[in-house]
Amino acid sequence: MTTYHVIAGELSRRKHGVEYFLSKPGIDDVAIVVKRFARARAATSTSTFVLVHGIGVSSRYFHPMAAELAKHGEVFLVDLPGFGAAPDPRHNVSLEEHARVLGGFVSMAGLDNPVIVGHSMGSQVVSRLAVDFPELSDRYVLMAPTAEPGHRTFREQAWRLLVDITRETPALAGIVLSDYFFRCGVPYFLRQLPNLLEDRIEDRLPQMTQPTLVLCGDRDPIVPREWAQRVTELLPNGRFAEVEGPHVIMHSDPVTTAALIVEHSA
Numbered sequence: 001m002t003t004y005h006v007i008a009g010e011l012s013r014r015k016h017g018v019e020y021f022l023s024k025p026g027i028d029d030v031a032i033v034v035k036r037f038a039r040a041r042a043a044t045s046t047s048t049f050v051l052v053h054g055i056g057v058s059s060r061y062f063h064p065m066a067a068e069l070a071k072h073g074e075v076f077l078v079d080l081p082g083f084g085a086a087p088d089p090r091h092n093v094s095l096e097e098h099a100r101v102l103g104g105f106v107s108m109a110g111l112d113n114p115v116i117v118g119h120s121m122g123s124q125v126v127s128r129l130a131v132d133f134p135e136l137s138d139r140y141v142l143m144a145p146t147a148e149p150g151h152r153t154f155r156e157q158a159w160r161l162l163v164d165i166t167r168e169t170p171a172l173a174g175i176v177l178s179d180y181f182f183r184c185g186v187p188y189f190l191r192q193l194p195n196l197l198e199d200r201i202e203d204r205l206p207q208m209t210q211p212t213l214v215l216c217g218d219r220d221p222i223v224p225r226e227w228a229q230r231v232t233e234l235l236p237n238g239r240f241a242e243v244e245g246p247h248v249i250m251h252s253d254p255v256t257t258a259a260l261i262v263e264h265s266a
Contacts, residue, residue: 029089030081030082030086030087030089030093030097030101031081031086031087031089032078032079032080032081032086032101032102032105033059033078033079033084033085033086034076034077034078034079034105035059035066035076035077035079036074036075036076036077037066037067037069037070037074037075037076037077038070038074039070039073039074040070040071046073047072047073047074047114047115047262047265048073048074048075048076048111048112048113048114048115049066049069049073049074049075049076049114049115049116049117049261049265050075050076050078050102050106050111050114050115050116050117051065051066051075051076051077051078051117051119051122052078052080052102052116052117052118052119052122052125052126053077053078053079053080053083053084053119053120053121053122054119054120054121054122054144055083055120055121055189055192055193055196056083056176056179056180056184056189056192057083057084057175057176057179057180057184058079058083058084058085058175058179058183058184059077059078059079059084060084060175060179061172061175061176061248061250061251062077062119062250062251063077064250064251064254065250065251065254065257065258065261067254068254068255068258068259069258069261069262072258072262072265073265076109076111076114078102078105080093080098080101080102080122080125081093081097081098081101082184082188082192083179083183083184084179084183084184085183088185088188092191092192092195093192094195095124095125095128095195095199096128096132098125098128099125099126099128099129099132099133100132102125102126102129103129103132103133103136106136106137107133107136113136113137113138113139114136114137114139115137115139115140115141115261115264115265116129116130116136116137116139116140116141117140117141117143117261118140118141118142118143118145119143119144119248119250120143120144120145120146120222120223120247121146121192121195121196122143123142123143123144123145123146123201124145124146124196124199124201126140126142127140127142127145127201127204127205127208128204130208130210130212131204131207131208134209134210137210138210138211139210139211139212139264139265140208140210140211140212140213141212141213141214141215141261141264142212142213142214142215142231143214143215143216143249143250143257144215144216144217144220144222144223144228144247144248144249145201145214145216145223145227145228145231146196146199146201146223147160147196147197147222147223147227148223148224148226148227148230149200149202152196152197152198153197154193154197157197157222160221160222161222163221164220164221164222164246164247164248165177167219167221167246167247168246168247168248168251168252169251169252171251172248172251172252175251176248201231202230202231202234205231205234205235206234206235206236208235208236209236209237210237211237211239211264212235212237212238212239213238213239213240213241213260213261213264214228214229214231214232214235214238214239214240214241215228215240215241215242215243215249215257215260215261216228216240216241216242216243216249217242217243217244217245217246217247217248217249217252218242218243218244218245219244219245219246220245220246220247220249221246221247222247223247225242228240228242239264241260243256243257243260244256
């Protein structure tokens with residue numbers, strides 16, 4: 001599928017009282033950054049979770065939920081090429097390439113049937129992964145799955161993002177804004193944005209046969225409840241659940257969101 005090699009060794013850090021490990025695997029001609037939250041000693045299961053972020057941001061906004069999931073299994077947080085701490089790939093990476101790189105990591109790291117979770121644009125990437133490489137996992141979670149047809153314009157999505165920022169916590173707003181402007185950067189964000197807006201996720205959802213949980217915040221201005229429910233209907237084996245909160249529910253309510261994912265993993 002892909003060529004996998006470790007560029008940097010694993011470094012140990014602590015976050016939210018949980019030790020995690022940072023590495024930089026190289027996949028083909030690009031690099032991702034992977035944080036591994038080790039399974040807690042009192043973990044109640046042997047599940048493995050892979051978390052994939054949305055456009056412009058990084059895996060940092062997953063940290064609170066990753067700490068919760070680590071009580072149930074090992075957690076891997078991925079910074080996709082060009083985002084967060086991952087190096088600039090110097091070219092526009094398509095959704096298909098993001099999915100191939102993600103699949104290369106899951107496969108070559110030897111992760112056994114992990115629960116793969118995508119948020120926002122990350123849901124587009126993992127849905128692509130589920131269709132292109134169905135052997136990697138039989139359990140998926142689509143959180144706040146992108147924009148609905150008829151509303152995929154830069155102007156409307158920019159307005160919805162601004163509305164959402166006013167509903168998020170100041171801490172989350174700080175993470176998002178610093179990731180957008182100083183880590184991803186505006187030029188790469190603008191190169192990636194057409195991939196999000198032009199993608200017709202609804203065309204491949206019927207091919208995504210794995211059991212899939214669709215999650216949405218009840219105050220999410222970016223992903224209306226009706227669209228999240230429509231996504232669920234298009235999935236052959238989908239289930240919908242709503243969490244109190246705006247777009248980034250895994251940060252505003254990590255406990256509830258993690259509990260729903262753990263329930264799905266069972």
